[in-house]
Amino acid sequence: MTTIELIANFSYIVSAALFIFGLKMLGSPATARKGNFFSSIGMLIAVIAGLTAHQIASFEMIVVGILIGSIVGALAARLVEMTSMPEMVALFNGSGGGASLLVGWATLYNTEVSTFTAVTVILAILIGGLTLTGSLLAYGKLSERISSAAIVFSGQRIVNSLILIGLIGSGVMLANDPSPDSVWFFAVLGLSLLLGVMAVIPIGGADMPVVISLLNSYSGIAACAAGFAINNNILIVAGSLVGASGIILTNIMCKAMNRSLANVLFSGFGAIKQGKAIEGEVKPISVEDAYYILEAAGNVCFVPGYGMAVAQAQHVVKELGEILEANGAEVSYAIHPVAGRMPGHMNVLLAEADVPYEQLVEMDDINPRIENVDVAIIIGANDVVNPSAREDEDSPIYGMPIINVDKARTVFVLKRSMASGFSGVDNPLFFGENTRMLFGDAKESISGVISEFG
């Protein structure tokens, strides 16, 4: 090992330490920003160390690649709306997968490719490829460029099994005789890309938090595989940190929906069993009456869902929250783990509207004290506040943990119409004794209440 290589490898240790430190500081919103900065310094060190590798003969193409990537990345990061973060993260997952795929592919052009290297190259191509197409499809579904409904057809499992068998077969053939010109290589490449598509089409729009987390994890695992292919420590360390992060998030999302990962991945979401028919009367309320109740409330809790993002209502919500606080009420924002289209989506939107993070509370914190809440305001959330999940054993969402807003003294539901949530299940909350429906666009309804305070 030359001196330069030695220094490069020591620098990798420093960057690994910085990544770990950065992730540790992400443990609290107060230190998180500094943590991200440390992590980026770690990346800078790793990149510079990578550039010193003795095999690099020319830098022109590297510079071209970095320039293109920096411009695209910086523009995307600057221009993206906070409501579109899930789409953005989906695309980033895809480009991470794509990069690992390409590194694996290029490694096949090396003169000596051992069987071990070939196996890791195949893994990098497989995981990178399916992350790439899977993420692109997830992006399409999230941005509603394609239908976000789950696509399930008969024989889907058979088709998927055939793809897997094909992958294993052509993978073995390629590992025996690794060459980028081999027909087996193209088989592995094509089938991996196809597998990504097949993996995401049966998953419906509201299950996207699980898919994004899972693809996030895959992009890390792909980097790991690429690290094995080119014998690079830092790729393995960083890749496995990312892989672990994605898997933990996937697990949290699945638990929050009371479904197994297999159920999310393979079954779509069919409301097979119909829950009990709901009896009762919907009680609409006017903006003016809502104002009178809120004016007298001492404890108000907002429960946002994807509908808040769609209506872009986060800023008016925060405005109303401030008015209520000035009026002497205690205000909190209760966020269900699967509210929105990715983990933590609602938190970012409310942070964007300047809601202090102390006011953002988790489901497990709010539920024990929900009886003390005078008014719970539901904005564009449905299934995550559906009491059937707790009470009706026949309901398809039975067992899913929910925010028990029906136990609050009064519940306002801001809703466009009486349509049901993604599961297609009726929500008895809307017929509850203490529930009042405020129909209309969430943003307009809240603005209306604010002007009553005016």
Next chain:
Amino acid sequence: MELEVVFLTFILVLSIFLGFELISKVPATLHTPLMSGANAISGITLAGAFLSAGAAHAVGGEMATYLGTAAVAFATINVVGGYLVTDRMLAMFKSKSEGKK
């Protein structure tokens, strides 16, 4: 060669455990920045992409260079975009005392 594989696997296993330990302490409110930050870290493939884009390849050299260049571009998108957008988001998370200007 065999020893190297053992070392790499060693590193892999330890980092996975460390990853689980670290990430499970991240609060739910920061899960979106965690994901975009993880995206940035997975751009580490860049360090590997340099080798493919810059090396003088013996056979089929041009193709490998193009593949490597594309890999560099993709990975840079992750690194630059990931860190910038994470920073943008984290800057929005303010505590009560900071919030009142």
